[in-house]
Amino acid sequence: MQRWLPAASLLGLLIIWQILAWKLQSPLLPSPLAVFDIASQHVRSGELPHHLAITLIRLGVSFSLAMILGCALGVAMGLNPLLDRALDPWLTVFLNIPALVTVILCYVWLGLTETAAILAVVVNKLPNVVVTLREGTKALDKGLLEMAHVYRFGRAKTLRHVVWPQLYPFVIAAARTGLALVWKIILVVELLGRSDGVGYQLHLFFQLFDVAGILAYTLAFTALIQLLEWGVLKPLDRHASRWRR
Amino acid sequence: MTIEIRIDRKAFPRRGRTEPQLVLENLHLTLHEHEFVCLVGPSGCGKTTLLNLIAGLDQEFEGRIDFHLPKPPSLGYVFQEPRLLPWRTVRENLELALPRGHNRQIITDLLAITDLTPFQHAYPHQLSLGMSRRVALARAFAIEPDLLLMDEPFVSLDTATAEKMRLLLQKLRQKRPHTVLFVTHDLREAIALADRIVLLAAKPCHTVGEFLVPRSLRPADERGIAALHGELLKAIQRSASD
Numbered sequence: 151m152q153r154w155l156p157a158a159s160l161l162g163l164l165i166i167w168q169i170l171a172w173k174l175q176s177p178l179l180p181s182p183l184a185v186f187d188i189a190s191q192h193v194r195s196g197e198l199p200h201h202l203a204i205t206l207i208r209l210g211v212s213f214s215l216a217m218i219l220g221c222a223l224g225v226a227m228g229l230n231p232l233l234d235r236a237l238d239p240w241l242t243v244f245l246n247i248p249a250l251v252t253v254i255l256c257y258v259w260l261g262l263t264e265t266a267a268i269l270a271v272v273v274n275k276l277p278n279v280v281v282t283l284r285e286g287t288k289a290l291d292k293g294l295l296e297m298a299h300v301y302r303f304g305r306a307k308t309l310r311h312v313v314w315p316q317l318y319p320f321v322i323a324a325a326r327t328g329l330a331l332v333w334k335i336i337l338v339v340e341l342l343g344r345s346d347g348v349g350y351q352l353h354l355f356f357q358l359f360d361v362a363g364i365l366a367y368t369l370a371f372t373a374l375i376q377l378l379e380w381g382v383l384k385p386l387d388r389h390a391s392r393w394r395r
Numbered sequence: 396m397t398i399e400i401r402i403d404r405k406a407f408p409r410r411g412r413t414e415p416q417l418v419l420e421n422l423h424l425t426l427h428e429h430e431f432v433c434l435v436g437p438s439g440c441g442k443t444t445l446l447n448l449i450a451g452l453d454q455e456f457e458g459r460i461d462f463h464l465p466k467p468p469s470l471g472y473v474f475q476e477p478r479l480l481p482w483r484t485v486r487e488n489l490e491l492a493l494p495r496g497h498n499r500q501i502i503t504d505l506l507a508i509t510d511l512t513p514f515q516h517a518y519p520h521q522l523s524l525g526m527s528r529r530v531a532l533a534r535a536f537a538i539e540p541d542l543l544l545m546d547e548p549f550v551s552l553d554t555a556t557a558e559k560m561r562l563l564l565q566k567l568r569q570k571r572p573h574t575v576l577f578v579t580h581d582l583r584e585a586i587a588l589a590d591r592i593v594l595l596a597a598k599p600c601h602t603v604g605e606f607l608v609p610r611s612l613r614p615a616d617e618r619g620i621a622a623l624h625g626e627l628l629k630a631i632q633r634s635a636s637d
């Protein structure tokens with residue numbers, strides 16, 4: 151019973167939407183069926199997969215860059231108090247710049263290029279990763295590191311068996327909040343300065359007041375992100391905590 | 396193999412003060428091969444600091460620790476807490492401590508002797524404190540160390556479990572008599588285990604007396620034990636009133 155509750159609740163939302171669409175009979179609120187129809191049309195023409203793929207590639211590149219750079223910098227700051235104190239004010243500044251501002255500035259300074267688009271997303275995401283990994287590194291168990299030293303684990307064994315299992319939950323947490331953040335920003339980036347991708351398509355539909363198109367792309371993209379969250383990140387998270395009580 | 400420990404001076408910097416806090420001064424200790432030495436002293440007198448210096452965890456001190464070995468010594472360290480990797484099973488925790496190429500058979504043997512064989516695939520959180528301490532003990536013995544450092548390894552266990560652990564320690568040592576440096580503040584534990592008891596006084600930590608424990612006291616010469624216990628107590632009181 152409890153297992154089916156989320157599905158039932160989603161179905162309820164669809165039904166409310168359908169009823170509202172019937173009552174209003176307006177092109178500004180198409181019914182779920184109409185949206186599905188549009189979506190399948192765009193899938194068949196190949197347009198939706200094309201733009202979805204482009205957005206996903208941008209997402210993958212910027213997400214990976216932000217994670218790699220953020221983890222490296224976060225660990226470095228966690229290990230080195232001097233570096234931590236030197237860079238901490240920068241973090242505060244970058245954490246508080248609105249995403250839209252970074253996007254605009256990147257486009258103004260670098261032109262409407264792919265590099266600018268990726269950079270804008272990375273800059274938005276990076277501080278979050280750094281902060282999470284810094285805290286994770288600071289929380290490393292000193293007693294276990296001493297144990298590893300006395301028993302001569304060596305660098306590779308210490309990293310793999312002592313440090314990584316402690317950092318892993320922080321990396322996954324950064325990845326999950328990161329994905330939630332990045333996929334929203336990437337649409338704004340595409341809307342403002344790219345001529346392909348889901349964000350660009352939304353921009354087109356907006357100018358045509360084509361609500362069915364907007365909803366079709368939104369639902370397709372959201373579903374894909376949820377699939378990533380449920381199919382990849384959640385299982386990784388569970389794997390990380392298998393030894394906990 | 397004789398191990399010579401000479402700590403001339405060990406101090407910790409104190410926050411907000413210029414003069415550091417002196418922890419150890421003029422502490423000399425010689426450990427003979429296969430000897431079991433107990434360090435007895437008040438809590439907070441610097442016993443753990445001393446073990447950490449010997450283990451090489453802290454290298455900022457004046458003095459010398461000489462193992463008289465051609466290679467760096469292998470050390471087993473049983474910390475106050477078990478310090479097991481929570482994300483590795485009991486067996487994995489033991490295997491990770493072994494140097495590359497070391498015979499794995501010893502782990503199977505140690506698991507059997509410590510009654511841990513049924514729990515070898517359990518994670519540490521599934522174990523009681525007594526069991527975790529047995530794993531830590533097994534890990535220290537697994538590497539067949541040149542010196543075994545033990546920092547109050549049986550504290551916060553109930554009397555019966557602690558007694559069982561002491562018997563286990565003696566049983567393990569019968570198989571291979573390692574040199575042991577054992578820190579405790581329990582005189583009876585020291586008499587039960589040690590060949591030699593070294594008394595320490597605090598601020599800064601230094602030795603105030605040495606007592607050989609005759610083998611004839613074991614297993615149960617109650618009067619002999621009581622006499623030595625009294626003698627040790629007197630020595631401790633003397634050093635405290637100095």
